[in-house]
Amino acid sequence: MFHSAQTWLCFTATFIRCASTMSGMMRAVTFEPGGPEKLGIASVPIPQLREKEVLLKVYATAINRADTLQRRGMYPAPAGESEILGLEAVGIIEKLGPGCVKSWKTGDRVMALLPGGGNAEYVASREELLMPVPDNMKFTQAAAIPEVWLTAFQLLFTVGKLKKNDTVLIHAGGSGVGTAAVQLCRQYGARALVVAGSQEKIDFAKSLGAEDGFNYKETEFEPKVLEHTQGKGVDLILDCIGGSFFNQNINAIATEGTWVVYGLMGGSTVSNGDHLAKILRKRITIVGSTLRARSVEYKESLISDFTHRALPHFSDGELRPIVHTILTLDSIKEAHQLMESNVTTGKIVIQVREESAKEEL
Ligand SMILES: NC(=O)c1ccc[n+]([C@@H]2O[C@H](COP(=O)([O-])OP(=O)(O)OC[C@H]3O[C@@H](n4cnc5c(N)ncnc54)[C@H](OP(=O)(O)O)[C@@H]3O)[C@@H](O)[C@H]2O)c1
Incomplete structure (x- = not known):
């Protein structure tokens, strides 16, 4: 049935991923304080939605300097927020949580500015901190935008x-x-x-x-x-x-x-x-100036200004996200090492899932 050991391994990995999602679990980046070697991937519960949160099925996320500081134990997540690394994620809205009043709906392609939790297969995001993915832009490009x-x-x-x-x-x-x-x-x-x-x-x-x-x-x-x-x-x-x-x-x-x-x-x-x-x-x-620690109201106002003044220029080609490289969740150690080597120009993006042609639009 399987032509090679590689095909079998690939099938097994896919099966484990599907099974874990069905059981309410997801793959996410976790760490012990220290160097990039302290990073790992663990199976953790898919986040429960709080008031005004949506569940995002993550297709791509990205690395920031803040993640490297948090990994070293120098920049803890804000109180009450996810301990998982990742200040941004892009993907598709899977579910709306209680009290959501914005016009987002399931299936929307969105970019999220997060206080944490983005380096995972799913993330909960406040509905006010979402932006639409610009027309015709792949998730792996859009992931270089929010933070x-x-x-x-x-x-x-x-x-x-x-x-x-x-x-x-x-x-x-x-x-x-x-x-x-x-x-x-x-x-x-x-x-x-x-x-x-x-x-x-x-x-x-x-x-x-x-x-x-x-x-x-x-x-x-x-x-x-x-x-x-x-x-x-x-x-x-x-x-x-x-x-x-x-x-x-x-x-x-x-x-x-x-x-x-x-x-x-x-x-x-x-x-x-x-x-x-x-x-x-x-x-x-x-x-x-800092961004992560600001209030939801401040970030919402910033996102609204950015959405009106800057975002349209990603569609007309005047502005473009700069991606140094695209890695996978399993390459998270390499991603942190690369950022800390100071050789990158633009963003290190992490692809979490493949985009189908339909999802790419
Ligand atoms: N306050 C906020 O709201 C906020 C939000 C986001 C990011 N940040 C900060 O913004 C900065 C840039 O973040 P990023 O993600 O865009 O970084 P990045 O893409 O990783 O680029 C950082 C670059 O800075 C240069 N650099 C590193 N150490 C340096 C030093 N001691 N002296 C001079 N240049 C040095 C390196 O390039 P070269 O040396 O080759 O030029 C390095 O590649 C970070 O400090 C980050 O913490 C702050």
């Missing part, structure tokens, strides 16, 4: 109050957030400069619309930014680096510029110096 695009949109517009023709300095210009921010700047009519650790990432950011880019491993970016802006400095900095770039940022920002700190990949401490004097003299606004 980094909503973050970039929030940092530029909600927090950074970006204006047309402003110049924005985007650190980690090849990152998931960075590649989204560059495209949003170009699409809106602002000027993006990037800092990144390789010429390839800089060239890629330029292909997305960045005016210029600087390799921080080879040169100080501060004099280059000042040269590019005729000594004025940038109006807005999107800073996910923190400590190691602090001195250069303070000199590269324009008078009355806004500096949004949203990550600390370069450390959380700052060297001695007359920093406060410079902040005072330049009247700099420094603001911190």
Whole structure:
């Protein structure tokens, strides 16, 4: 009946998956605090729906830096939320929970911004935190949108109050957030400069619309930014680096510029110096921002703005999700190792299920 051992194994794995779903169980990423080797796949119960939640049959999900921090035990899930990793998932609505009032219905193709739980075969999502998958977009592309695009949109517009023709300095210009921010700047009519650790990432950011880019491993970016802006400095900095770039940022920002700190990949401490004097003299606004810990109401409003202002441009081709690679749930260790190696440009997507032609639309 089976032509090879491989076919038999494949059949067995599929059978186990079907059987586990029928018994109310699903496969999900679990971990013990530590390195990527501490990640694993376990059979866990399919989530029970709470008020205003929908059950999503997950086709694809993605990896974020927050997952790597949570895995190391440094960024616990918010109280009451899933301990399973995964801040985003895309798929098909399987079931509506109690009290759902939005217009979503079973069978809808949606993207979800999650407080956790996305790296699994099913996830419960608040109905307010869903967006439609753009027309003609595969799930494995759509999975690269929710977390980094909503973050970039929030940092530029909600927090950074970006204006047309402003110049924005985007650190980690090849990152998931960075590649989204560059495209949003170009699409809106602002000027993006990037800092990144390789010429390839800089060239890629330029292909997305960045005016210029600087390799921080080879040169100080501060004099280059000042040269590019005729000594004025940038109006807005999107800073996910923190400590190691602090001195250069303070000199590269324009008078009355806004500096949004949203990550600390370069450390959380700052060297001695007359920093406060410079902040005072330049009247700099420094603001911190997170997304995961914000209220459902805040996220709903952000998602609504993004859905109206940015999402249509994924259908007309002005904006596009950037996918570095697509792996499977079983490759979760490799996915975390890849992200922590700092070589990726854009997102690491995890395909959870195959899409049929009908589901792809
Ligand atoms: N606050 C929020 O709401 C929020 C939400 C989402 C993400 N984030 C943060 O946003 C940042 C980017 O996330 P992501 O998922 O887009 O990241 P990502 O795609 O994994 O890219 C991160 C890139 O940053 C660069 N990098 C790493 N360490 C660095 C250092 N010490 N100095 C300079 N560059 C460094 C590396 O590229 P190169 O060195 O090659 O340039 C790395 O590939 C992370 O810090 C994440 O925690 C914050």
